[in-house]
Amino acid sequence: MKSKTFLLLITSVSALGGFLFGYDTGVINGAQYFLSQHFDLDPALKGWVVGSALIGCLVGALSAGYLSMKIGRKYSLIISAALFTISAWGSGLPSFLPDSVSLLVVFRIIGGLGIGIASMSAPMYIAEIAPSHRRGTLVTFYQLAIVIGFFVVFLVTYFIGDKLSVAENISFGWRRMFWSELIPSSLFLVLLFFVPKSPRWLYLMQRPEEGYGTLLKIHGSELAKIEAHQIQDSIDQNLEKPKVNFFSKAILGIILIGTIFSMLQQFTGINAVLYYGSDIFEKALGFGKDDVIEQQILLAFINLIFTFIAMFSVDKFGRKPLVYIGCVGMIIGFSLLGISLQQQSVGLVSLIGVLLFIASFAMSMGPVVWVLLSEMFPNRIRSAAMSIAVAAQWASNYVVSQFFPVVSESETNMNSFWNGSLPYFIFIGFIILIIVFTYKFLPETKNKSLEELEDIWD
Template identity: 70%
Template sequence: MKKKSYLLLITVIAALGGLLFGYDTGVINGAQFYLSKYFELSDSLKGWVVGSALLGCFVGAIIAGKLSAAIGRKNSLIISAALFTVSAYGSGLPDIFPETVSVLVFFRIIGGLGIGVASMNAPMYIAEISPSSIRGKMVTYYQLAIVIGFFSVFLVTYFIGNELTQSENIAFGWKRMFWSELIPSTLFLLLLFFVPKSPRWLCLKGKYLEALKVLEKIQDPETVKKDLQEIKASLKNESTDTNKINYFSKSILVIIAIGTIFSALQQFTGINAVLYYGADIFEKALGFGQEDVLKQQILLAFINVVFTLVAMFSVDKFGRKPLIYIGSIGMIIGFLLLGVTLQQQTVGVASLIGILIFIASFSLSMGPVVWVLLSEMFPNKIRSVAMSVAVAAQWAANYIVSQSFPIVVGSDVNNNSFWNGSLPYFIFIFFIFVIIVFTYKLIPETKGKTLEELEDIWE
């Protein structure tokens, strides 16, 4: 029981990287209305301020692989926590500099770097410390933390905004929204100094005795030596120096390509189109006014949390691939409801139900399961770099979807008499069908296997 409690504690600490991921991504949604008026932003400049963090996310994910391989998962997370803290503090200070908008964007990019580094290292760290029997559940804590971050930041920005008048929110309320992130980011930074290093990274560096001590703290005695032997065996006769590994060899390139495509497909479900532009979708579908935006965000975030919890307690019982199939079917049904009601111009309760079914289905499947599979499927020797590439591709896909969605929505084709605003959702349905086929053909079932046993799948 003591070992399980310790494992849970360090998992929760690492998962705070996910909470900050969700918090930092969500805080801009609450603050942008007021800061846009403060800076008198044009539509194009507003898009740049809101989306600038994605640039940092992409770069952060790219550098995270080499960083993680060199200094370890724990130290990489410490760097990400420091970046979150600097970003949160600096985002509230742009008015003391001459080029105010540029400074705000600069600090948002720093926050994006933190997200990029954390989004790769946190789930990988959790996977590397967790026993195979509960690894899926433990990694799902990361996705749960992301959606809790989204949910909590909507509540925080709501309470900050409600305590002030609109003029006060425009003058300084949005700064407080950014500064509110200092609480979780500082807590994350301090707690990370108390977690152990990843035993698999220690083995990669030849520190087997130190790795053994970590395994003894988190696993049952009868499995410790067996796991250590498997880790050693997986590294035997293999180069552990990432600079000497040929990542362009056919065997390695295929593995990385499968993980990268799968990671990017998560974004082509349309999840961030719904989360980023949910207010616009609700307004058009149901005629809700702007005063209901926060309620809509809280509703979506609540559904996200509930079904991520369902996934957490299902992923090790039913497996990864069954959840993807079930969730994909649910996502298709949800978008069909929304798309058909828009196309037939019969928007109403069915449209709302469609959006909620989609969110619930994504939270049950592609939301958490992608992070679980990415943290499991890559062999020890290439895991940090391969996952870095896969996560960077996910951020690139995020950017493509979030930037192209409003363009497609406003296009003449989408607004003709046939589509009536429904085209984007049928495009997303096509990609969800691709996910089903891709998963069936190329994604291995990783349930119940050690990270070292999974390497045999690719032989």
């Protein structure tokens, strides 16, 4: 019982990286409406302010592979927590700093570095401490933490914004929204010093005694012996193999499959909805400014509930069935939204479409991508391969967040045929591609140890 409690506690602490990922992403959603007016931003510059953090995410994810091997998963997460804290403080632009868009972007990029490192290190750390029969559920804690972060930050920004007038929000309310992130980022930083190092990393670093000690704490003596034997066996076999050639057909193929699947998560359009939700509700769905934040809270609540559904089904039904079910739901959701926009009959059907899309994503591509990325790569390439896959995901995220407002406000999208619906039909095309790609290339990883999964690729 003690080992299960300990496992749950360290999983929860490492998943705080996901909470800050969601919080940091959500805070720009709540603040961008007011800071856009404060700095008088045009659509392209607004896309740059919102999307600039993703540059940091890309660099952070690329560096996370090296960091996680050199200093370990634990200390990589500690670095990310420190970066989150610096970013939260600086993004509010304290009075002694120049009040400029450029400086705001710098601190947003610093926060992005933290997100990039955490988004690779946290799910990998959880996968490496989790027993195979619970790994899907425990890695889903990371996605659950992301959506809880979204939900909490929407409540926080609503509370801050509701207490101030519109003029006060434009002047300084958005600063308080950024500063609110200091509370969870400081907590994350402190708690990380109390979690153990990844046992698999310790074995890779030729420190089996420490690795076995951590396995005992996490799993108890019986399961620890089995895990230790499998890990050591895998490492011994890899020592007999030639040095990893990342450009070999086999290794490159594995990395490409994980990377493409990771990128496709972003081309569902999820972050276009999350980053620009307030704009979508106001402009596309016709809600007034007073209703926008309430609709965003509803969106975050749906996201949260259906992530719980994914948690309790990913190890029961498997990864691929959840992807298929979720993709069908996302297609139906965006079809309802797109057609209602095209026919200029925006209303309840449009809102149902958005919520159905969010619910379907939350129970499929949201958690399943992180689960698969954390478990599909062999031990000897996991850090580097996951770093590449996550970095590619952030690059895709940047492309979507940068160009969504441009496409959304383009003349083509606003002509009499599309009536604002074009982006959602583009996203539907990518979701169909996900179904085909999953069926053709992705293995089912349910109930297999990380070492057993190496045999699938062999």
